[in-house]
Ligand SMILES: NC(=O)c1ccc[n+]([C@@H]2O[C@H](COP(=O)([O-])OP(=O)(O)OC[C@H]3O[C@@H](n4cnc5c(N)ncnc54)[C@H](O)[C@@H]3O)[C@@H](O)[C@H]2O)c1
Ligand SMILES: [Zn+2]
C-alpha cells in the first residue's frame with residue numbers, strides 16, 4: 001500500500017509500505033480522509049519532541065470498514081467511521097483512575113507509532129466510532145475532542161460565561177463545546193478570520209486582543225466580574241498569565257496549550273481568587289460522543305473550517321507550503337479516494 005513517510009525532519013514522500021493486516025480484535029479500514037494539525041506540522045519540522053523517524057503521520061481519520069469480525073456486530077463492512085488515535089496502558093495512575101486520556105504511556109497514532117496517512121489501517125474495534133456524518137465531518141471529530149475535553153474539565157454549564165483564549169484548531173473545539181453547552185462564549189484571538197469562524201462555531205462574542213485591551217473588553221462583557229471559566233489554547237506565557245488574571249473570583253482556568261518556556265505567575269491570585277486551575281490533555285470516549293452529537297446536530301461549520309483538500313500524492317508538497325506559510329492554511333485534509 002502507499003503511505004506518506006517522513007524519513008527525517010523536512011522530508012516527506014509517498015512510499016510503498018507493508019499492507020496493513022487486522023490482528024485479533026482489530027478492524028481493517030480503507031482510509032478516506034486524514035486531517036493535518038499543528039502537531040503534524042511540528043513533526044514535519046522536527047519540532048515535536050514526542051515523534052521519532054521514520055514515521056507515517058496522521059491521527060485525524062475518516063475511513064470505511066473493509067473487514068470486521070463477528071465479535072463486533074455494530075461494525076459492518078461499508079460503514080464510514082472515525083477513531084480515537086490514543087492508547088492506554090491500563091496500569092498507570094491516570095488509567096487506574098479512569099482517565100486514560102492522560103495515560104503516562106500513551107502512544108498516539110502518527111506520533112509514537114505509524115499513523116493513518118496510508119491506504120489501509122488496522123485498528124482495535126474499541127477505538128472506532130460510528131456516526132451519521134459525512135467523511136469531512138468524521139475527519140473533524142478528533143480535532144474537536146481536545147477542546148471538548150477542556151470544557152468538560154472546566155465543568156461548563158449554561159450559567160457560565162466562558163472565554164477561550166486562542167481560536168486555532170484546538171481552541172475552536174472549546175468554543176464549539178462551550179456554545180453547545182449553552183454557555184455565553186467569548187472567543188479571543190489576534191486574527192479576525194479565526195474569530196469569524198469561532199462565531200460560526202458557537203461564540204456569542206469575539207475579542208481581537210491585538211486591537212484593544214483584553215482586560216477592558218472582558219470586564220465590559222461580564223459586568224466587571226471576569227469570565228467564570230477561561231480556557232487557554234495557545235501556550236504563550238502572557239496568555240497563561242492572562243487566564244489567571246482575567247478569570248472571575250472562584251473561577252476555573254483550563255490549560256490546553258503547551259507553553260514552550262517557563263511561566264512566571266503572581267501566585268497570590270491562585271489563593272485570593274480561590275481558583276480551580278486545571279490541565280487538559282487529549283480526550284475521553286465521552287468527549288468523542290459529545291463531538292459526534294454536536295456534529296450530527298449540524299452545529300459546526302465543517303465546510304468553512306476546511307481550507308484545503310489534496311490527494312495523497314500532493315501531501316508532501318502541501319506540507320512544504322504549509323511549513324513555509326502557516327498563516328495561509330487552516331485545516332488541510334488529505335483525500336485517499
Ligand atoms: N492539551 C492537549 O491535549 C493538546 C493537544 C493538541 C495541541 N495542544 C496545544 O494547544 C495549543 C494550540 O494548538 P493549535 O493547533 O490550536 O494552534 P494554532 O496555532 O492553530 O492556534 C493558536 C491560535 O492562537 C492565536 N494567537 C496567537 N497568539 C495570540 C495571542 N497573543 N492572543 C490571542 N490569540 C493568539 C492564533 O491566531 C491562533 O488562532 C498549542 O500549544 C498546542 O501544543 C494541546
Ligand atoms: Zn490533530
Ligand SMILES: [Zn+2]
Pocket residue numbers: 088089090091092093094095096100102103104105106
Ligand atoms: Zn496508562
